[in-house]
Amino acid sequence: MGEAVRAYMLTAGMWMRSTMTYRLSFALTFFGNIVLTSLDFVAILIMFAHVEALGGFSVAEVGLLYGTTSFSLSVAHVLTGELHEVGSRIRDGSLDVMFVRPVPVLVQLAADRFALRRLGRAAQGLAVLGWSLPQLDVDWTPWRVALLVTMLLSGAAIFMAIYVLGAVFQFYAQDAAEVQNSFTYGGSTLLQYPPTIFGRELVQGVTFVVPLAFVNWIPTMRLLGRDDPLGLPGFVDFLSPAVAAALLLVAGLAWRAALGTYRSTGS
């Protein structure tokens, strides 16, 4: 484990240095990323110019959902690097070379082309949080702060597990990358809005099947002093870290099985 983390840092560090030699290009893509991803929050603001509340949620509350989603997805995306594109490497056999280095393939893929500029979206998410938190009617006890922080980290972990599972599917299906996008980008779009505007089946699906609701929906309801949309027992609000850990374990085991099926290509 320590060895894997070390290898990750080494590889990521090297990519960081090599992209930092082009400072201007880095700055442009980093801030470009922020501006571009900010547009969908601007859309939300425009919507609130016409309505008081969305599904019973104020603009600051939606900002909380939006900011936490953006942050978690972005951190997961930065940390899993090229994993979401493993399909092309499987098809052309270039995954071969990762098998002959003394580092787990998963770690190499995650660290490959490590790009800090992808954190632009996380920065934007934090900015939205900074804007919406002071407007919320929440008493920030240490417990609530801890809940917010664990939610952000567990959320990132859940999205990471989904990236790994998406990569696993790419060993078995040609166009699994599309499916993966619908879970990560599609899922994150969902989580930016209050669960109350969606149908009950959909909310059940992202709670029990693909547990995206634990990224922010469920713990946020506790922060805001609201009931969770499915009326689950109270302790469920604190389960995000456990769900993240379980999902990572499942993803890790699935990854190992998938790697065993790798068949390279005939030349």
Next chain:
Amino acid sequence: MGEALIEVRDLEKVFHVRRRAGRWRRTREEVRAVDGISFTVDRGSMVGYIGPNGAGKSTTIKMLTGILTPSGGRLRVAGIDPARERTRLARRIGVVFGQRTTLWWDLPLRDSYALVRRLYRVEEARFRANMERCVELLDLAELLPVPVRQLSLGQRMRGDIAAALLHDPEVLYLDEPTIGLDVISKAKVRTFLRDLNKELGTTVLLTTHDLSDIEQLCSRVMVIDHGRLMYDGGLAGLREIGDGERTLVVDLERELPPIEVPGARTVRVEGPRQWLAFPASASAAPLVAAVAAGHPVADLSLREPDIEDVIARMYVRGAAGAPEVV
């Protein structure tokens, strides 16, 4: 006899390929890429693994390095089961693919080496010594600041070989290291490998479909075809089978009836060009003299048998039950 470093017994790899058969139907077909191969390689030896395209050479290397999990049989490299303990094995082996770089495409060669050093935890002093050796013998000094994607095939190959050796592997696998290289690069690579084996005692297993690689490098040859081992032994024995006949190609000044000289027979005539086959054991010089003495010769060339010829002959011999064919 040295200590066995690589042990392979009844090794198999079967691929299931889905093929379109007509508009809707798809059939599942079995490709037995490696079909029950056994051999051992001793520490410090230099072995050529040779066969035509699609014979199963790369598939064998991929199993030896842990890229592919065997469908059957037993496999140990330095006592390690490659597919199960891949990362542990990786520290002890070096791998070079002719068709694909193990370096980071967008990074300068120098940065790739620095990263390799740290990933493999190579001591500074060892790293410097190995670098110096490789840079000198493989002529890398000018390439160090160049990103890998800008290197020519021959340069890239030399860069890859150096990268595979920085951590002092016990065995170096090379899959088609000379494919597509120009004559000079080929010679450099061959000289380097021979010295590596002689001076550092690194075990070398290289695949090729070029017989001349083997002739210049390996005392032991394994010939594979259709996933089966056809021959395993010295180069001399292979010559005896394969070199059964060499060919003298004669370009005459005009069309003439088939040349008749002692010690050779004319196997083909095409306009002014004629092909004469003669035993490998015989020298070409007296034959050339005899042909030139009695005919108006414009040009002459000597053709060594290629791997396809050798294998074709092995089938003939094999059917006749020759003992040296496995």
